Amino acid sequence: MKSTVPSPVINTIALIGNPNCGKTTLFNSLTGLRHKVGNYPGVTVEKKEGTVSLGTRDVTIVDLPGTYSLSANSPDEQIVSDVLFGRIPGTLIPDLVIFVADATNLERNLYLLSQIIDLTIPVVVALNMIDRIKDAGIDINTTMLRQEFGVMFIPMVASKGVGTDLLIAALDKVSLNKSAIRQWSVPEPVKVEHEELVSMLVAIEKMPEPAAFHEAQLLLSLSGPIESNLRSLTVETLSHIKMDHHNLQKLGVNRHSVFVESRYRWINSVYKKSVTHNIARRRQTFHDSIDAVLTHRIWGFVIFFALMAVMFQTIFTWANYPMELIGFGFDFLASRVSHIIPEGDLQNLIANGIIGGVGAVVTFLPQIIFLFLFLGLLEDTGYMSRAAFIMDRVMSKVGLHGKSFIPLLSSFACAIPGIMATRTIENPRDRLVTILVAPLMSCSARLPVFSLLIASFVPNILVFGYFSLPAIILISMYLLGLIAALTTARILKSTILKGPTPAFIMELPPYRIPTLRNTLIHMWERSVLFLKNAGTIILGVSIILWFLATYPKLEHGTSSQKLAHSFVGRAGHAIEPVLKPLGFDWKIGIGIISSLLQREVFVGTLGTIYNIEHADEANTSLKEQMQKDKDPVSGTSSFTLLTAICIMVYYVLAMQCMSTIAVVRRETNGWKWPAFQFAYMTLLAYVGTLITYRMGLWILS
Amino acid sequence: MPQIIMRTLAEIPAGTTVTVSHLDSHPDTCNRLREFGFCENATIRCVSNGSSQLICEVCNTRVGLNYTTANAIVVLPSHE
Ligand SMILES: Nc1nc2c(ncn2[C@@H]2O[C@H](COP(=O)(O)OP(=O)(O)OP(=O)(O)O)[C@@H](O)[C@H]2O)c(=O)[nH]1
Numbered sequence: 001m002k003s004t005v006p007s008p009v010i011n012t013i014a015l016i017g018n019p020n021c022g023k024t025t026l027f028n029s030l031t032g033l034r035h036k037v038g039n040y041p042g043v044t045v046e047k048k049e050g051t052v053s054l055g056t057r058d059v060t061i062v063d064l065p066g067t068y069s070l071s072a073n074s075p076d077e078q079i080v081s082d083v084l085f086g087r088i089p090g091t092l093i094p095d096l097v098i099f100v101a102d103a104t105n106l107e108r109n110l111y112l113l114s115q116i117i118d119l120t121i122p123v124v125v126a127l128n129m130i131d132r133i134k135d136a137g138i139d140i141n142t143t144m145l146r147q148e149f150g151v152m153f154i155p156m157v158a159s160k161g162v163g164t165d166l167l168i169a170a171l172d173k174v175s176l177n178k179s180a181i182r183q184w185s186v187p188e189p190v191k192v193e194h195e196e197l198v199s200m201l202v203a204i205e206k207m208p209e210p211a212a213f214h215e216a217q218l219l220l221s222l223s224g225p226i227e228s229n230l231r232s233l234t235v236e237t238l239s240h241i242k243m244d245h246h247n248l249q250k251l252g253v254n255r256h257s258v259f260v261e262s263r264y265r266w267i268n269s270v271y272k273k274s275v276t277h278n279i280a281r282r283r284q285t286f287h288d289s290i291d292a293v294l295t296h297r298i299w300g301f302v303i304f305f306a307l308m309a310v311m312f313q314t315i316f317t318w319a320n321y322p323m324e325l326i327g328f329g330f331d332f333l334a335s336r337v338s339h340i341i342p343e344g345d346l347q348n349l350i351a352n353g354i355i356g357g358v359g360a361v362v363t364f365l366p367q368i369i370f371l372f373l374f375l376g377l378l379e380d381t382g383y384m385s386r387a388a389f390i391m392d393r394v395m396s397k398v399g400l401h402g403k404s405f406i407p408l409l410s411s412f413a414c415a416i417p418g419i420m421a422t423r424t425i426e427n428p429r430d431r432l433v434t435i436l437v438a439p440l441m442s443c444s445a446r447l448p449v450f451s452l453l454i455a456s457f458v459p460n461i462l463v464f465g466y467f468s469l470p471a472i473i474l475i476s477m478y479l480l481g482l483i484a485a486l487t488t489a490r491i492l493k494s495t496i497l498k499g500p501t502p503a504f505i506m507e508l509p510p511y512r513i514p515t516l517r518n519t520l521i522h523m524w525e526r527s528v529l530f531l532k533n534a535g536t537i538i539l540g541v542s543i544i545l546w547f548l549a550t551y552p553k554l555e556h557g558t559s560s561q562k563l564a565h566s567f568v569g570r571a572g573h574a575i576e577p578v579l580k581p582l583g584f585d586w587k588i589g590i591g592i593i594s595s596l597l598q599r600e601v602f603v604g605t606l607g608t609i610y611n612i613e614h615a616d617e618a619n620t621s622l623k624e625q626m627q628k629d630k631d632p633v634s635g636t637s638s639f640t641l642l643t644a645i646c647i648m649v650y651y652v653l654a655m656q657c658m659s660t661i662a663v664v665r666r667e668t669n670g671w672k673w674p675a676f677q678f679a680y681m682t683l684l685a686y687v688g689t690l691i692t693y694r695m696g697l698w699i700l701s
Numbered sequence: 702m703p704q705i706i707m708r709t710l711a712e713i714p715a716g717t718t719v720t721v722s723h724l725d726s727h728p729d730t731c732n733r734l735r736e737f738g739f740c741e742n743a744t745i746r747c748v749s750n751g752s753s754q755l756i757c758e759v760c761n762t763r764v765g766l767n768y769t770t771a772n773a774i775v776v777l778p779s780h781e
């Protein structure tokens with residue numbers, strides 16, 4: 001006889017697991033997408049969707065941040081429980097969970113698995129990193145695990161795509177009607193109270209049973225006043241919970257730990273039955289000695305700063321050659337355009353406005369690529385967490401902890417992923433402080449600005465053998481950003497965002513040889529993004545700027561007089577009084593204003609303005625034009641080494657980035673904090689530059 | 702009666718293996734620690750112990766913590 005109930009079909013699958021167990025790697029291999037993978041906990045901090053084809057049907061699959069439990073200690077972990085309990089509007093509760101477990105670290109992974117099974121959602125376990133269990137000296141009996149948990153365990157190597165076909169086949173076989181059974185139990189009196197509360201939550205609070213089962217555990221083990229936990233429960237339930245707390249206390253039960261302990265006790269017994277350890281730890285001791293050096297309290301810092309120094313020096317030396325090539329390419333293009341298009345506005349627009357502006361920025365692509373190569377290597381080897389670990393000592397002095405260092409380090413690439421990465425920080429105040437200071441870290445958009453100024457005005461002298469003066473100035477700028485960020489954090493943490501220094505605990509993943517593929521994909525994506533910006537924002541700004549710098553036209557006079565007569569020239573002269581104290585002339589002022597949107601526009605703007613100003617001369621590079629630029633009144637150079645340093649200091653400290661403001665608004669739910677941030681950073685930049693300029697003048701005199 | 706010496710994890714020298722006796726801190730911190738594998742009776746191997754922070758191995762994973770956190774973990778000499 002056939003069943004009349006249509007058998008349910010899978011619509012959404014969620015990937016859940018501990019941090020750094022390979023969820024995104026598996027997601028990418030199932031969907032063909034290329035989301036970011038890295039060897040440290042907390043790479044994924046958002047919900048990401050894709051589709052996977054199950055034979056004949058396409059099904060939505062959701063990649064989620066990693067979490068150790070469903071208790072939701074931080075915003076990224078919150079996303080996981082929100083998805084599982086259907087608290088996100090417009091998102092369905094997943095019909096099936098692929099639980100990704102790190103086979104080398106099963107005991108802890110099984111804890112979360114058992115919590116998921118409690119929710120009565122059908123589960124298939126992807127037993128990932130099987131390639132590493134031999135080295136770890138572990139043997140796993142999957143049949144036993146399957147028997148005990150009542151769910152399928154599929155051994156996999158997600159990074160090599162091994163086992164994905166078996167996993168897909170298993171998904172097809174899972175019965176959505178039947179879910180695994182809750183196996184662990186708490187001592188009898190606790191069980192009674194728990195069951196009572198569950199039925200109450202279902203009856204009075206109208207919670208679905210699985211959610212109530214989980215919620216009741218949280219409520220019973222809650223510390224602090226229940227009312228302050230922002231749960232909108234009825235008075236009846238609240239008073240019942242208070243009574244439960246009282247009862248458990250009387251029975252001598254530690255209600256805070258009884259659930260976690262009971263669960264662990266059960267898991268431990270299963271673990272002992274199904275996993276055997278051999279005593280083969282040769283590799284482990286090898287990793288021990290690497291860690292002993294890299295996290296040493298002195299050597300750790302020395303190595304960290306040496307790595308940074310080598311990174312920036314290398315960015316300079318290696319990127320130079322391809323940069324010159326690109327520069328030649330654009331010069332050639334400009335000269336071809338001048339031949340093909342007859343003299344006039346159109347020629348001027350294309351050769352000076354567009355090629356001058358966009359070309360000036362695109363030239364810096366190689367440096368950006370190298371920066372991302374280095375950061376990618378740091379992320380993939382497992383060094384990232386170690387850097388956070390050693391930095392905890394410094395961070396705790398400013399009232400934050402080591403975890404805040406990962407967002408700061410990511411902000412070397414770009415403040416946006418940096419700010420997103422703060423979602424792993426448990427304490428809301430600490431997270432806010434980290435968000436507020438992250439844009440002070442020098443991002444890749446500042447690199448073109450720094451490089452242009454350094455290449456033009458800092459003499460290329462070798463110091464300390466490998467390092468050159470330009471690289472040292474560059475490193476100083478990055479350090480200035482770091483020091484400014486830490487000092488600001490310190491001030492914020494002791495004034496408006498006061499709070500104790502939080503407890504620090506962080507997983508340190510095993511060292512891995514980075515996969516070239518991951519790094520290349522990441523570099524490629526960042527390059528495309530950079531070129532896209534150049535092709536849209538910078539192109540647009542260049543065109544508008546060209547117009548404003550060309551009209552109204554002055555019929556007679558040198559091109560420099562024409563520029564001064566244009567809209568840009570007039571606007572520049574109008575704002576000059578504000579910038580004079582900083583030693584900036586009006587052209588720099590225009591550069592700064594046009595780059596409010598995005599920092600690298602500064603380079604494009606100077607490219608356009610100088611090209612227009614020097615349109616009557618033979619082709620010279622932006623660098624030479626800047627070096628030769630003279631103040632029309634006094635005849636002194638308008639650009640000196642001091643000016644260059646002042647501009648760099650300004651860019652280190654100023655918040656010139658619309659996208660960052662938008663992300664901060666989203667992450668802090670309002671305009672208050674981005675407005676505060678913009679204000680304090682602008683003020684800091686102005687004052688910082690003023691001090692630098694005055695001190696510079698004083699030293700020179 | 703022989704006195705069993707209880708120490709916190711922060712006092713354990715590198716290379717030593719110990720067992721967790723109990724956790725002594727704010728309940729939220731304790732539960733966070735348990736989720737990381739520092740539950741009662743868990744075996745911990747101390748990998749390195751610096752002046753204010755340490756690295757240890759629990760459940761086959763390396764975990765870094767500072768002394769404030771490590772002081773919440775009360776340990777006994779391992780019976781294994
Ligand atoms: N040896 C080995 N490494 C793997 C395997 N699967 C993933 N990795 C590596 O494990 C690391 C973490 O992978 P991710 O996919 O970023 O992990 P995740 O679970 O998404 O991490 P979060 O987003 O931080 O929670 C990366 O360095 C991967 O290359 C595997 O099967 N074997």
Ligand SMILES: [Mg+2]
Pocket residue numbers: 023024025036037043044064065066
């Ligand atoms: Mg991920």
